[in-house]
Structure formats: C-alpha cells, structure tokens
Amino acid sequence: MTAAPMPTLMLVPTGIGCAIGGYAGDALPSARLLAAASGCLITHPNVLNGASLYWSDPRIHYVEGYGLDRFAAGEWLLRPVRRQRIGLLLDAGIEPELAQRQIQVAEACRATLGLEIGPVLSTDVPLGVHLEQGASGASWGSLERPDALLRAGERLRDAGATAIAVVARFPEDPQSAELAAYRQGSGVDALAGAEAVISHLLVRHLQIPCAHAPALGPLPLDPHLDPRAAAEELGYTFLACVLVGLSRAPDLVTDLVKAAAGCRQADQVAADQLGAVVVPEGALGGEALLAAVARNVPVIAVANPSVLAVTPQALGLAEAVLPAASYSEAAGLVLALREGLAPVSLQRPLPRLR
Amino acid sequence: MSGLCRVALERPWPADVAPRQLHGWLKQQLELEGEPLRWAITAVQTLPDGTRRLQLEAVLLVGP
Numbered sequence: 001m002t003a004a005p006m007p008t009l010m011l012v013p014t015g016i017g018c019a020i021g022g023y024a025g026d027a028l029p030s031a032r033l034l035a036a037a038s039g040c041l042i043t044h045p046n047v048l049n050g051a052s053l054y055w056s057d058p059r060i061h062y063v064e065g066y067g068l069d070r071f072a073a074g075e076w077l078l079r080p081v082r083r084q085r086i087g088l089l090l091d092a093g094i095e096p097e098l099a100q101r102q103i104q105v106a107e108a109c110r111a112t113l114g115l116e117i118g119p120v121l122s123t124d125v126p127l128g129v130h131l132e133q134g135a136s137g138a139s140w141g142s143l144e145r146p147d148a149l150l151r152a153g154e155r156l157r158d159a160g161a162t163a164i165a166v167v168a169r170f171p172e173d174p175q176s177a178e179l180a181a182y183r184q185g186s187g188v189d190a191l192a193g194a195e196a197v198i199s200h201l202l203v204r205h206l207q208i209p210c211a212h213a214p215a216l217g218p219l220p221l222d223p224h225l226d227p228r229a230a231a232e233e234l235g236y237t238f239l240a241c242v243l244v245g246l247s248r249a250p251d252l253v254t255d256l257v258k259a260a261a262g263c264r265q266a267d268q269v270a271a272d273q274l275g276a277v278v279v280p281e282g283a284l285g286g287e288a289l290l291a292a293v294a295r296n297v298p299v300i301a302v303a304n305p306s307v308l309a310v311t312p313q314a315l316g317l318a319e320a321v322l323p324a325a326s327y328s329e330a331a332g333l334v335l336a337l338r339e340g341l342a343p344v345s346l347q348r349p350l351p352r353l354r
Numbered sequence: 355m356s357g358l359c360r361v362a363l364e365r366p367w368p369a370d371v372a373p374r375q376l377h378g379w380l381k382q383q384l385e386l387e388g389e390p391l392r393w394a395i396t397a398v399q400t401l402p403d404g405t406r407r408l409q410l411e412a413v414l415l416v417g418p
Binding site: 013065066073132134135136138140142143146196197200201204283284285286287290291293294296308309310314315316317320 | 357358360362372373374375376377378380390391392394395397398400410411413
C-alpha cells in the first residue's frame with residue numbers, strides 16, 4: 001500500500017551559486033526524486049528550468065517564487081489545472097532576429113508539444129534590465145521600466161492569457177570573468193536575481209502563473225564547459241522550459257475568504273497540508289522557508305554549498321531541522337515522513353527518551 | 355506605479371523574537387522601508403556579547 005501524497009516544498013534559492021541547482025536546471029534530477037518520494041512536489045522555475053531541457057511530471061507543481069512565498073505563508077492556495085493558455089511577453093529591447101527566435105520556440109511548442117500559446121506582444125518601451133550583486137555575493141537586479149512590464153502583462157491577461165512567459169533582453173559581456181566562472185562551474189548565475197525580480201513583479205500584479213527567460217546572443221564554444229551549465233548552450237533561447245513549466249502550472253487562488261467559506265476544492269493545495277520543506281543548509285533565510293518554519297513545517301536541510309551560510313545553527317534551528325548529506329538522503333527522509341515514520345527511529349545511536 | 359529599490363539592511367535580532375517569529379518580524383521591519391517584493395536573510399553575525407545581527411538583502415516597491 002502506498003501512503004497518500006505528502007505535499008513537499010523544494011527550495012533552491014535563485015542566484016546564490018548552489019552546487020546543485022545553481023546552474024541550468026541542474027536540480028531537476030533531485031526534484032524528480034523528491035517528487036517520487038513525496039507524490040506531490042511544489043517547486044520553482046529555478047529548480048526546473050533547463051533552457052531547452054525540461055521534464056514534465058504531474059506530481060511536480062511549477063510555482064514562481066513570489067507565488068511560492070505567498071503559498072508558504074498561507075496567503076494563497078494552488079489549484080492544479082489541465083493546461084494554461086500562455087501569453088508570450090517580449091521586451092521591446094530584444095533585437096528583431098532574437099525576438100523571432102523566441103517566437104519560433106513558441107511555435108515549436110505548439111506544433112510539437114501541443115501547448116496552447118498566445119497572444120504574443122511586445123512592451124511599448126524597452127524594459128532596461130540591470131544586473132547587480134549583493135554584498136553576500138548573491139545576484140540581484142532591477143529594471144528601468146517596471147510600468148511597461150506590467151502594462152504588457154495586463155494586455156495579455158485581458159486578451160485571455162491565463163499564464164505569462166516573459167522574455168527580457170539582458171545585458172551581456174561574453175568576455176566577463178563572472179560568466180567564464182559560471183560556465184566552468186564555479187560562479188553565481190549573474191542573471192538569476194534580475195530574472196526573479198521580473199517574474200515576482202508580474203505575479204504580484206496579475207496573480208497568475210508567470211516565469212521568465214532571458215534573451216541573449218549565442219556564446220562562443222567553451223571546451224571546458226561544466227555539465228551543469230551545458231543545457232543553456234543547446235539552442236538560441238531559454239524559453240522552451242518556461243513554456244512547458246507554465247503549461248500546467250497551478251492557478252494561484254488568492255481569494256481565501258471564498259476558500260474558507262467552503263468553496264475550497266478538494267484538489268487545491270494549501271500550506272497547512274505541507275509535510276516537509278527541503279532547502280540547502282546554508283539558505284534558510286528566504287521568505288518561503290521562514291514562513292514554513294513559522295507554520296512548524298518539518299525542515300530538511302541538505303548539504304548543498306552556496307555563497308550563503310544562513311544555517312540552522314545560525315538561526316537557532318539546529319534542534320528542529322533534519323539534516324541530510326544529499327538529496328538522496330533527503331528523499332529518504334521525505335519518504336519516511338510520508339509513511340508516518342519518525343526519522344529519529346532510522347538513526348543510530350537512538351537517544352533515550354527524556 | 356511604485357519604483358523598485360534594492361536595499362541592504364542590518365538589524366539586531368531581538369532576544370524576544372524566536373526563530374519561528376522571524377518571518378513576521380522581518381516583514382514588519384522591511385515594511386518600514388517599502389513593500390517587500392523579494393528578500394532574504396543573507397548573513398547572521400554573532401557578536402562577542404552573544405547578541406546577533408541579521409543582514410538582509412531585498413528589493414522593495416517604494417513610492418506612490
């Protein structure tokens with residue numbers, strides 16, 4: 001007999017250089033394992049997006065970071081859907097040929113994968129994306145014209161889009177030391193922080209699933225490319241994974257008054273159903289994780305080095321957190337929790353009752 | 355609409371704020387500066403006297 005699915009939240013914060021998940025969708029194998037262990041995994045695009053590569057699994061819910069934060073805080077619910085109609089939002093700053101590449105990916109996803117995509121529109125002015133880095137080493141970013149982003153998002157929603165894939169022109173410096181380090185597996189993804197800001201803004205404003213892919217020119221061949229970054233070098237765009245992820249992303253249910261009044265559907269997922277949250281052991285300072293801690297959700301902290309050291313010990317949570325040396329071990333802990341086993345009973349020595 | 359503002363903040367961690375209360379307390383602290391869009395604790399520093407300081411990085415929505 002298989003235990004009922006146990007909704008589990010997997011977080012690999014964007015732009016902090018995690019050894020697993022800090023590159024091009026390279027936490028996807030770990031996500032697939034956790035989905036199998038839990039039967040229901042809720043995670044975010046940074047975990048699942050591998051540029052031209054993706055994996056579709058009905059047990060995995062693709063939820064952008066702002067929506068994930070609201071979900072973890074118990075402010076929004078998730079409602080699985082059969083499909084989304086994905087509007088494609090292009091930054092007016094993208095050169096015509098590069099914009100055409102994006103549209104051809106959308107066409108390919110319609111023809112080859114059967115996704116419902118459209119309409120396509122451009123912002124009325126370039127978004128003006130800037131990349132920044134915090135004192136911690138984490139990547140951040142901003143844009144000059146958030147108003148243009150939100151106007152275009154509103155037009156897509158009003159035209160019938162139920163989810164939005166946004167592609168913004170990102171600044172690039174193919175000769176930079178940071179890019180070389182990232183491609184060779186030792187740096188932070190400099191684009192990731194700005195990508196998160198763009199998608200957070202859209203989701204906050206429209207309250208529908210949204211995710212971002214950057215528009216960049218092709219890079220010269222790097223014979224020393226790290227396998228974890230290789231997925232980003234397969235094609236001309238980073239869009240296919242976003243379209244696939246959004247195609248079955250759950251709706252974001254923001255009217256909790258209606259839900260509390262008895263209209264909550266059986267298949268909706270709420271934070272109070274979470275059985276575990278899995279997070280890198282040095283990245284316990286994000287909003288979703290702190291919200292989960294506030295709700296007493298069991299935390300599994302996985303050894304997954306990054307530029308941050310916000311550990312269970314630093315936050316006074318060492319006694320409450322289940323440590324895991326790998327995502328394989330974390331999956332075992334998730335399975336134990338799903339089966340109703342006390343994780344401590346699997347360890348030796350077994351401490352006496354106090 | 356509001357503008358975006360990236361900030362780095364440092365706050366002493368009050369002894370009466372338990373780890374489970376950090377989420378709500380930090381949101382209150384950030385809301386003094388603007389509407390938090392994306393934020394995280396990026397470092398925790400323990401001082402010689404045992405008190406702790408939290409470093410945060412955030413993007414806020416500010417202005418009308």
